[in-house]
Amino acid sequence: MARTKEFDEDQALDKAIEIFWHKGYNGTSAQDLVTYLGLSRSSLYDTFGDKQKLFSKSLQRYQKQAQDSVKELLEKSENVKETLHDIFKQAVIESFEDRITKGCFMVNSSVELAMHDEEISEIVKNNSQTMEEVFTNAVKKGQEAGHISKALEAKVLARFIFNNYSGIRVLARTGERNKQVYDDIVKAVFSVL
Amino acid sequence: MARTKEFDEDQALDKAIEIFWHKGYNGTSAQDLVTYLGLSRSSLYDTFGDKQKLFSKSLQRYQKQAQDSVKELLEKSENVKETLHDIFKQAVIESFEDRITKGCFMVNSSVELAMHDEEISEIVKNNSQTMEEVFTNAVKKGQEAGHISKALEAKVLARFIFNNYSGIRVLARTGERNKQVYDDIVKAVFSVL
């Protein structure tokens, strides 16, 4: 019959995530994609349709990966406050390890496209909602276990946490390389919990 | 001698701020600028050089306006905590009043360009530094007056405040229209002060 696929579609998507993450949607050209994914123009368009669809698929894949990671960590956790702290520390570390500070693909895409692309807007909203739920459940668990203060409602704290997470990712994108700045923010955030 | 300028350069810059703010750098075409500023192609290039320079000037003008506003409010303030609260409330209101939620021009530009354009990167860094100083001085004043808790250092709180301010502006850019979300964040932030 026919020849089978040679390249792994998911692997190509991971490459697409990287370059879109780094350069943004408008900043990434079709030629960039061909070069970086290592596919021919024709294969690329045959497989993914067009640039917008490829971007959308990339962002959805990124979202799933990022969400699953956080979700799993928090659900398995026995001390939610500590786990949240670990998640923030990890975000801070990522802002330094990469020479190219890419920030957060979701945040970057929100800022660049959410108001101009309905499909991306949906993904972003879905992400916010899911993350809010994940954080809310985590905070509730922490409050019940006595690790987290009950002075504020779980949902309030969840939104607060998510907001600071976004802020930190923006900070990373600006190229801030003074670790103390990040540490100070995390310190203040966790003084609330 | 010569004919005098007919259009106000600053007025044109304000227009440029608006459209760059809304559509971003890469999302704004030369034609968009001609149409929106109401200048001819030739006048535009004669006056501002090229697109990058026009963007840079726009961002610098925006920065000065935004900084002066916050700086003045905080320096004149007799209750810094209340004034900071007003500033946040204002940011929240702006996220609703505009049908087109533009977020913050500085945050948007940071995310889109800071890593790819050295000049923009400098403006962004300068802005972060200045805002940190402004907030730090304000917090110090509030702490001395007894309005703000001394549990955390002024600089720590300043960075924390700035981070949440950025986060809220990203949230606005995502199109979040549930006021409760913003209010919850502000509530949690001010529980620290």
Place this chain on the structure above:
DNA sequence: GATTTAACGGAACAATCGTTCCTGAATTAG
């Protein structure tokens, strides 16, 4: 009125954009 500069409209530029299409080689299954 003559000169000088400002601004305009619009043509035109080369370059790049995203996208389509064609050819030919490679690889699989029957």
Place this chain on the structure above:
DNA sequence: CTAATTCAGGAACGATTGTTCCGTTAAATC
């Protein structure tokens, strides 16, 4: 082997990109 399908390579598409330049009109000073 044949047929089917996948990929690479590259030419080519029209559209749009940012930018330059020219010709003309409008206003200001001398």
